[in-house]
Amino acid sequence: MSSKSVLEHFTVPDDFQNGNTFKGKCMHCGTLISGSYKVTSNFVTHMKRKHRDLYIVHSENKEIQPTLTQCIKKSVKYSPSDPKTVEMTNALIMFIAGDLLPLSIVEVKEFKNLMEKADTKYQVPSRKHLSSKLLHEKSVEIKNNLVNTLKRAENA
Incomplete structure (x- = not known):
């Protein structure tokens, strides 16, 4: 589950400043969880422990990050006539x-x-x-x- 998608399960205060911590309210159980946009591990942990079924569904739907070898294209050599x-x-x-x-x-x-x-x-x-x-x-x-x-x- 990406940091962006995990925050979809929490209500975030409108007046927080980017980078500062805030308390997000879980939309499923009402629990207040502390975190920030940069550090979302508390929100992810809450979803894993308290709402496992939702966490699994969202984890399966996330975009898979390519591996390093997929990112680095194999160097295509010049043709002999180049x-x-x-x-x-x-x-x-x-x-x-x-x-x-x-x-x-x-x-x-x-x-x-x-x-x-x-x-x-x-x-x-x-x-x-x-x-x-x-x-x-x-x-x-x-x-x-x-x-x-x-x-x-x-x-x-």
């Missing part, structure tokens, strides 16, 4: 190739943690995917750019 994924993967390839780092760096726990902190939605490519596809594609792209640059230089 511009952010493409940008970060290109930066990763240039980082690895530019400093001649081993591809196994993407498997290191600390590196994965760093990338998770940088962007939780980015999925770091596997070492196998880097070596079999991404590095090859990047080398072809760089080679084509060099060839085009040389052709323009010859024509100039």
Whole structure:
């Protein structure tokens, strides 16, 4: 039973100031119970002990508060074609190739943690995917750019 719904069973004085304690009169038995809008445990306890059947009915009808895991959405990763994924993967390839780092760096726990902190939605490519596809594609792209640059230089 929520604090708001429990007070529906009590008459509350109109002249009380928010945050101050007051005596609410039970609508079912006339008992005066001390409490406040912020602290309603006395009202709930009275309903549990003296009017159990009403308490149970209202407890079943209350909205169920979602659990923490329900509140925290699972992080949906970027799709492989997402511009952010493409940008970060290109930066990763240039980082690895530019400093001649081993591809196994993407498997290191600390590196994965760093990338998770940088962007939780980015999925770091596997070492196998880097070596079999991404590095090859990047080398072809760089080679084509060099060839085009040389052709323009010859024509100039």
